[in-house]
Amino acid sequence: MVLDLWHRATCPSEQPRFTTKAGQHICPVPCSSHPGLGSSLLPARAVHRTWCQPPVTEPRGHEGPVHPQACSPVSLHTRCLLSSSMSPHTHPPSGSLLVSSHPSRRVERGRGEPSGVQENIERFFTRFVEEGKATVRLREPAVDVCLSKANASNLKNFLSAVRLAHQGTDIGALPLSTLVPAKNSEVEKPKTKMIITSRRDYPLTKNFPYSLEHLQASYCKLARIDMRVLCLKKLRKLDLSHNHIKQLPATIGDLICLQELNLHDNHLESFSGALCNSTLQKSLQFLDLSQNKIKALPIQFCQLRELVNLKLDDNELIRLPFKIGQLGHLRFLSAARNKLPFLPSDFRKLCLENLDLFGNPFEQPNPLVPNIQLKIPLTLLECAARATINYRIPYGCHLLPSHLCEDLEVAKTCQCGSACLSSFIQITVTMNLHHVAHTVVLVDNMGGTEAPIICYFCSLDCYSQFLDRYLQSNG
C-alpha cells in the first residue's frame, strides 16, 4: 500500500489525480504554479511521497499499543482520527497515516498533529477503489490523501470508516479493527536504485518509482529519453549508455539533483546550449558523451561549472569549447580519438589530474607562419569591444544587441592581457600537456605529451615581441 499526500496549494487541479493504468498519478491540468519548472503536466512536482515508515511524531490519543512499525495497511482502518505525520526534510521523506479514535472531539491541527475527520472531508474519489486506489480530500490541512496498491476490501472498509467518522457517527458504531503492527515485509521501502540492462526488462506499462536516485537503462535500444524518466526529480545518477539516443530534450535540465549523466555509446550529434543554461549548471559533475557523433560543443558548454569529470572520447570533435578554462572544477578530461587539430588558447588555464588526448590529428605548430587577421586601422566596433573588456565595462542583453554580447563572450586574449575581437594575429605553439595535468596519456604512439595550442596577439608589436623571445630561445 502506498500513500501520497498532495498539497493542493501547489497544484490547483480540482480533479482526482489518478489514472487507471499502472498506478500512474497524473494531474489532469497543466500545473503552472511551480516557478522555474515549466508548465508541462508533471505531477511529481506537487507530490510529497510518503512511505509507511515509523511515524515521525507519534499520533496522540492511541488506545491500542503503539508499535514502532505500526503502519498501513493494517493500521489504516483502525481508529477514527486521520493522522498524518510527515517530514519532507528527512531523507528519504517519511511519514505515516493512521485512523484512530480520540477521547476529545476537538483536535488541534498542525504539523504532525492528527486531523479531525468529522466534517473535515471535502470529497472522496473512489472510482478506482476496485483497483485498490482512492483519494480522500481533506479540508484542513488542504491535502489530498492518495491511497494506492491497497487491498480493495481493506480499502473499502477504511473508506467507510472514514465516511462514517466524517458524518459524525458515534465512535462505538465505527467498524474499526484492533491495531496490529505491520510486519517488516509488508512495509514498502522507497526504491532508490534501478538497473536495467536489456530491452526486455525495460518497463513499458509500469511507472518508474518516484523515489529513484540512480537509474541505469543500458542496451535498451532507446531512440529518445523517456518522458517518465524526466519526472524523476530525485535522480542523481542517470545512465543511458549503449542506446540509440539522437537528441537530448531540454527538460533534462529540470532534473535538479542530477550529478552524473552517462550517455556513452549513443547517436548524439549535438549537446544543446539550452541544457548548458539549465539547472545542470549547479549539479552536474560527471558527464560521459563518449562514443557519439558530436562535432562541436556549444559556447555555453563552459557554464557547466561544477563538472569534475568529462569524457568526450570517440566523437568527431573538431574543436574543444573556446572557454574551456572556465571549468575550474574539472579534474578528469578525456577527448581521445577525435578530430582536434589544436587546443583552444583557454586550455592552458585548466588544472587537471588526468588528461587523455590520444589519437587526435594534431597539426605541427609553426609560430613563424602566423594567421594574420589584423585590420589596421581598427574598426570602431573592434575599438569599442576591446575597451569594453579591457576596462571591464558591464554589458548585457538589456544594453546591447544580443549578437554583440555573443561576440564579446568569445573575445580573444592577447599574450599581453588585452582583449581582441575580430582583429588579431593567430599562431599555434607547442604546449607540454604536463603544464595542465598531473597525469597525461601519450598523445600519439611516438611517446609525445605535447600538443599544439592557439595563441592570439592584439597587435604587430605584441607578435614581434613574442617572435624575438621565440627566436632567442630556439637559437
Ligand SMILES: [Zn+2]
Ligand atoms: Zn597584446
